[in-house]
Each structure stands twice: as C-alpha cells, then as structure tokens.
Amino acid sequence: MHVTVPPISERVRGLALTAVPTHVSLDGTAHAARGGVDETGRPLLLVRPGEPLHALTGQDEAVVTVDLTATRALAGIDHPRGLLKVQGWAQAVPRDLLRDAAVTVAARCPDESLFAAVEGDPAGPRLFQVDVAQVIYLTGQESGLLDADDYFGTGPDPLLEAAEQMLAHVNESHRDQLHTALRTLLGHPVTDAWLWELDRYGATVRSGIEDPTLIRLPWPSPVTAPHALERALATLLCSHGRG
CATH class of the missing domain: 2.30.110.10 (Electron Transport, Fmn-binding Protein; Chain A)
Structure with a gap:
C-alpha cells in the first residue's frame, strides 16, 4: 500500500x-x-x-x-x-x-x-x-x-531541513503558482493558500483564514534526497500551473 x-x-x-x-x-x-x-x-x-x-x-x-x-x-x-x-x-x-x-x-x-x-x-x-x-x-x-x-525508535524526516527551506521559499515567492496549481488540481479556486507541510511523502497546503482546510498532495512515491524533493515540488507548482 x-x-x-x-x-x-x-x-x-x-x-x-x-x-x-x-x-x-x-x-x-x-x-x-x-x-x-x-x-x-x-x-x-x-x-x-x-x-x-x-x-x-x-x-x-x-x-x-x-x-x-x-x-x-x-x-x-x-x-x-x-x-x-x-x-x-x-x-x-x-x-x-x-x-x-x-x-x-x-x-x-x-x-x-x-x-x-x-x-x-x-x-x-x-x-x-x-x-x-x-x-x-x-x-x-x-x-x-x-x-x-x-x-x-525513529527520527524526524531525513529531509526536514531541506524541506523547511523549500517551504519557506515557496511561501515567500511562489504563492501565485501554488494557487494556480491548486485551482487546476481541485477544479475550483482556492483562497489564501500556503504551503503548510513538506516531507518525503508529499505536501500539505493550508487554505483559508477563519476556518482553514488542509489539503494533502502525496507524491507518486516517497522521495529520498533533497534534489528529488525539489523536483517533486517544482512538478507540483509548474506542471499543474500550466494546466
């Protein structure tokens, strides 16, 4: 599974x-x-x-x-x-x-x-x-x-440090792309969206202010290195953004 x-x-x-x-x-x-x-x-x-x-x-x-x-x-x-x-x-x-x-x-x-x-x-x-x-x-x-x-018995996500840096960059500089990608994925506009979590299994987006909704967007398969995480995130923002 x-x-x-x-x-x-x-x-x-x-x-x-x-x-x-x-x-x-x-x-x-x-x-x-x-x-x-x-x-x-x-x-x-x-x-x-x-x-x-x-x-x-x-x-x-x-x-x-x-x-x-x-x-x-x-x-x-x-x-x-x-x-x-x-x-x-x-x-x-x-x-x-x-x-x-x-x-x-x-x-x-x-x-x-x-x-x-x-x-x-x-x-x-x-x-x-x-x-x-x-x-x-x-x-x-x-x-x-x-x-x-x-x-x-376990550790944090091994990509945690890189993920936090990428998440901060998207929220600072690429929220328009995030909104466009979500509109394409979900079929309706999403208001006030932010990248909320980012890990080797996927990304979670927070949408809304007063009553926020969390939207989980899993990767096709878990990623194992920072460059693979960056590529998965770019694919989310760019390929859906062109839809």
Missing part, C-alpha cells in the same frame, strides 16, 4: 525539532519555559536563578512535563502546527555537554544568559535536559501518546 503521510512517530519527532518549550510543570505547577530540543529529541531548558528547577543539585532529578509548541509563520503571524507534552525527568546538563546544549538552545531561543550558563556557575543560569518517558501529541486532528521506545 502506497504511504502518503509520514508515520506519526516521525512526524512528532519533526515537530519537536522545530518547536520551542513554552511551559514546564513541576510538582503540579506550570511555569514559563525557554529552551530548545536537541537532535535526539530531548527538550533542553534554560533555567534562571529563582525558578523551581534551579535548586536541583548534582545528579538530582525532577519529574516534569514540558510543553513544546510548533508553529508556522504565515505573513508574519504564527499559527499553531502542534502541541507536544513531553513527560520525563529533568537533570542538569553535564559540564562537558554545556556548550553543545547552549548552541542548540540559541538556535530556537537566543538569550544572552546562555553565555553564563556555559560557565557552569551553580548560582547563575543553568541548562537542564529532559529524559523522555512519554510524549502526548496534538497536531491537527490527530492526538495520541508515544512511549519512549516509539519516540526514540
């Missing part, structure tokens, strides 16, 4: 990589959070003095839930793509991994206090990592739970 959408575990891992922590819950109380997600899928948190996690010492752990929010900016406005609730154990990042953790966080959440966190001063800002027990996901009309084995 031809696969037209990514496996949910792959999709969740991809959302996590492009998401930012918004809240962390500790002992039943939620607090604002800052940070990122490393390549393995573990949340990283930048914790300032006075915040609850900051008091953990040495190898101590705390049971936490980290809310990760993935968004897509369309015309300068962020629209939610998915919410992930990562439940697990927070622990201070080991000293030899502090610099790498800080670089990862800076990519999603630039903050001058990251410089101080790298110094490892226990009285200053600190970096924590979360070992994942399970992930609750809500994305579009899909919701469910992944245990750690399912979450870590």
Whole structure:
C-alpha cells in the first residue's frame, strides 16, 4: 500500500525539532519555559536563578512535563502546527555537554544568559535536559501518546531541513503558482493558500483564514534526497500551473 503521510512517530519527532518549550510543570505547577530540543529529541531548558528547577543539585532529578509548541509563520503571524507534552525527568546538563546544549538552545531561543550558563556557575543560569518517558501529541486532528521506545525508535524526516527551506521559499515567492496549481488540481479556486507541510511523502497546503482546510498532495512515491524533493515540488507548482 502506497504511504502518503509520514508515520506519526516521525512526524512528532519533526515537530519537536522545530518547536520551542513554552511551559514546564513541576510538582503540579506550570511555569514559563525557554529552551530548545536537541537532535535526539530531548527538550533542553534554560533555567534562571529563582525558578523551581534551579535548586536541583548534582545528579538530582525532577519529574516534569514540558510543553513544546510548533508553529508556522504565515505573513508574519504564527499559527499553531502542534502541541507536544513531553513527560520525563529533568537533570542538569553535564559540564562537558554545556556548550553543545547552549548552541542548540540559541538556535530556537537566543538569550544572552546562555553565555553564563556555559560557565557552569551553580548560582547563575543553568541548562537542564529532559529524559523522555512519554510524549502526548496534538497536531491537527490527530492526538495520541508515544512511549519512549516509539519516540526514540525513529527520527524526524531525513529531509526536514531541506524541506523547511523549500517551504519557506515557496511561501515567500511562489504563492501565485501554488494557487494556480491548486485551482487546476481541485477544479475550483482556492483562497489564501500556503504551503503548510513538506516531507518525503508529499505536501500539505493550508487554505483559508477563519476556518482553514488542509489539503494533502502525496507524491507518486516517497522521495529520498533533497534534489528529488525539489523536483517533486517544482512538478507540483509548474506542471499543474500550466494546466
């Protein structure tokens, strides 16, 4: 059977990589959070003095839930793509991994206090990592739970970085072609269309503002390299655009 959408575990891992922590819950109380997600899928948190996690010492752990929010900016406005609730154990990042953790966080959440966190001063800002027990996901009309084995048992789409770059380029420069292609494909005009998702299995278009519709356009077969993804996207925009 031809696969037209990514496996949910792959999709969740991809959302996590492009998401930012918004809240962390500790002992039943939620607090604002800052940070990122490393390549393995573990949340990283930048914790300032006075915040609850900051008091953990040495190898101590705390049971936490980290809310990760993935968004897509369309015309300068962020629209939610998915919410992930990562439940697990927070622990201070080991000293030899502090610099790498800080670089990862800076990519999603630039903050001058990251410089101080790298110094490892226990009285200053600190970096924590979360070992994942399970992930609750809500994305579009899909919701469910992944245990750690399912979450870590797969990776994000291997073409994720290239796909995000291509998606941004289309939304910035080729929306007229996208509208024309959709009109040809669907047989009727489509209003306010944006490329919403792009992956090795196909593309998803978001149409409408108040009550948006998601339209899935699968490739004839999954693509395996960035150049093949670019070619599939160009075929979608150009061949249908000439119809």
